[in-house]
Amino acid sequence: MKFGHFFYPMTLDTGDDAQAIDDCVYETELVENLGLDAIWLAEHHFIGEVAYGDPMVFAGVVAARTKRIELGFGILEMALHHPVRVAVQTALLDHLTQGRLIVGTGRGSNYNAFEYTGFGTSVDLGKEMLDEAEDLMIKAWTTENVEHNGHYWQVAFPAVRPRPYQKPHPRLARACISEDSVVEMARIGRPILISNRSTSAAARTLSLYRDTMFESGFNEEQVEQAMDQVWVWRECYLAETDDQALEEWLGPFERASEYVAEKRVSLKPPEVYVPTPPPPLSKEAYGEVPNPDASELFVGSPKRVSELIAMLRDVGGRNLMLTHRGLPTREQSTTYLKLLSEKVMPKFH
Secondary structure, X not given: OEEEEEEOOOOOOHHHHHHHHHHHHHHHHHHHHOOOOEEEEOOOOOOOOOOOOOHHHHHHHHHHHOOOOEEEEOOEEHHHOOHHHHHHHHHHXXXXXXXXXXXXXXXXXXXXXXXXXXXXXXHHHHHHHHHHHHHHHHHHHHOOOEEEEOOOOEEXXXXXXXXXXXXXXXXXXXXXXXXXXXXXXXXXXOOEEEOOOOHHHHHHHHHHHHHHXXXXXXXXXXXXXXXXOOEEEEEEEEOOOHHHHHHHHHHHHHHHHHHHHHHHHHOOOOOOOOOOOOOOOOHHHOOOOOOOOOOOOEXXXXXXXXXXXXXXXXXXXXXXXXXXXXXXXXXXXXXXXHXXXXXXXXXXX
């Protein structure tokens, strides 16, 4: 299995942004030195859901401070960017990382409709534009004398420079929430990024993806290659004991989740419906043995978190995007990452 550290630092006050950004810079070098396999960057705007805001700029910091670790976007909100600009920026990042780049994209959701309004667009329009945006981005990476006359973009240019380091282009992945999206990506063999709330739900998604690839005519080798590039997102935090981890993590996570949920509703466009996500499980809901059907976070002692990861591995999970949401202190985060590296990862690498 591969282990990725997902920078998703949530700040409830603008005065906390600088510290959150500094902590991410610090952890960039820490996770590389501890032997993790990937750093993932999110994109969210305006309310501190992701304190650094612009993942493309922050990716330059990661590229400059690392030599080995993979760098992934989880995800770029393509509706907020011009695809040719993204092609240029990611081609450069691909060179700066010498081919360590993974470009994750997504359709967006009603949860963050206010972000799209802030950039003068909408979630629905973003969903409609994504396929053309990806097609134009790939064309820009791989083609010379580009002429594109699409529904949303009409462009012509000689070539993107620099050309990508990876050939024919950087690895792509699509964030998928619905089964329809999983099936759509499986039919073209595109790796996916998923965030199921339980191990059982992840098992169903992974099986659907794999089965659809076979049904679409891909052979065993192609399916295995795609499965090797599927990443599963989970909240994760470790301490020496289950009680300590749950005490240190759940309170801040509950407060941050409530803050984001309130902002999503209060800032949404009036015509958009924002569903209410289920709250995080309470401490009392965590039994002595992990429950594959429950929405348990990967929070606890190294023993408990190892058991949760083993359950996911056994249903087909191969790569983890793990985030503590930037909520612990730097000291707590350093302890967590060392425990992950020393007491959990060796069981699965």
